[in-house]
Amino acid sequence: MKQIKVGLVGFGRTGKIVATELIQDNDICLAWVIKRSPDLEKQTAGQILHLQSHEGPIYSIADISEAFFEAHPVDVILDFSTSSAIELYKNAANDRTAIVSAISHYEPADLKTLKNCAEKAAVLYSPNITLGINILMIISQILEKTVPHADIEIIEEHFREKESVSGTAKKIAGMLNLPADMIHSIRVGKTVGKHMVIFGLPNQTIRISHESTNQAAFGQGAIFAIKHIAGKEPGLYGMEQFILKMFRDNIPIY
Numbered sequence: 001m002k003q004i005k006v007g008l009v010g011f012g013r014t015g016k017i018v019a020t021e022l023i024q025d026n027d028i029c030l031a032w033v034i035k036r037s038p039d040l041e042k043q044t045a046g047q048i049l050h051l052q053s054h055e056g057p058i059y060s061i062a063d064i065s066e067a068f069f070e071a072h073p074v075d076v077i078l079d080f081s082t083s084s085a086i087e088l089y090k091n092a093a094n095d096r097t098a099i100v101s102a103i104s105h106y107e108p109a110d111l112k113t114l115k116n117c118a119e120k121a122a123v124l125y126s127p128n129i130t131l132g133i134n135i136l137m138i139i140s141q142i143l144e145k146t147v148p149h150a151d152i153e154i155i156e157e158h159f160r161e162k163e164s165v166s167g168t169a170k171k172i173a174g175m176l177n178l179p180a181d182m183i184h185s186i187r188v189g190k191t192v193g194k195h196m197v198i199f200g201l202p203n204q205t206i207r208i209s210h211e212s213t214n215q216a217a218f219g220q221g222a223i224f225a226i227k228h229i230a231g232k233e234p235g236l237y238g239m240e241q242f243i244l245k246m247f248r249d250n251i252p253i254y
Contacts, residue, residue: 003029004230007074009089010081011035011045011058014215018080019045021219023053028226030056031074034064034088036081066091076100076226080218083110086117093117098232100225102129102218104167115236122232126239128168129221132210133195134239137172138247139208140197144176151200152176157186158193168195192217 004027008019011033022030023046033045038060040048045056059068069092076098077089083106090113093099099117104127106114117123126134144152154176156169169183172195194211212218221239228242 001027003027004076004226005029005031005074006226007031007072007077007089008033008045008056009077009079009085011040012080014218015080016045016049017215018078018219018222019056020049020051021216021223022078023049023051023055025223028223032056032072033058034061034081035059036061038062061088064088069095069097073097075230078222078226079103080222083107086110086113090117093121093123096121096234098122098229099124100129100222100229101125102222103127118236119234121234122229122237123235124225124229124237124239126221126225127171128193129225129239130210130212130217131221131224131239131243132212132217133168134221134243136195136197136208136210137175138240138243140172141175143199143206143208147199147201149201150206151198152178152182153198153200154178154183155186155196155198156183156194157188157191159190160187162187166193166195168193172197 006022006028008030019030022028030045033056035058040058041060043058044054046053069089077092079085079101083103098121101114114123154169154172156166158166165183165185173183192212192215196207196209199206225239229237
């Protein structure tokens, strides 16, 4: 099987963990990494992460132009940076380079740009790209349709320094047509991220919970996304589309 060439935008704390997962996957080649500052230029992600690999030469945003993407083509661009980074690589979509975005929040103009890219290339957008949380979202929607009379509440728990309500919790609430006051936030210690959806029925309670215990979960989710979006036709995709297909293909009763 031919390796999927991936370019990674973003090399902060999460980006480094994601890069580690990419380099360790035999089906993926980390072709390059773009980061904001120039401090690690002329080094590779493999070296910085102390892996036995020279994958992922590092480039600074200041050195990136449209010519960069022509000179260093990839199958998929993976974005773990910031909302405005889409302006860096938007023209790569003209060559049908697939995009996987794990940006937690887009400014309206940047989201419009991402959607424009989806007219020319396959774009998978997932604010929380972990597999588990996307499975939670699917099951929650199925339950909401099955027991529409249930009382539903959402609890989200994160590290102490996180101020705002998580984008994932807001997305779950939107999917279930719940107002924002049905989201309850807990801030304790160094919790990476935990979400629970509670369905209260007259004689029973259903709790669906997902917790990320390590940020490597984001890298593993990104790998799932990369492998499923590569080679797809232009359009805007979500993780749930590919997960649902796996449900249908592998669970006879679904």
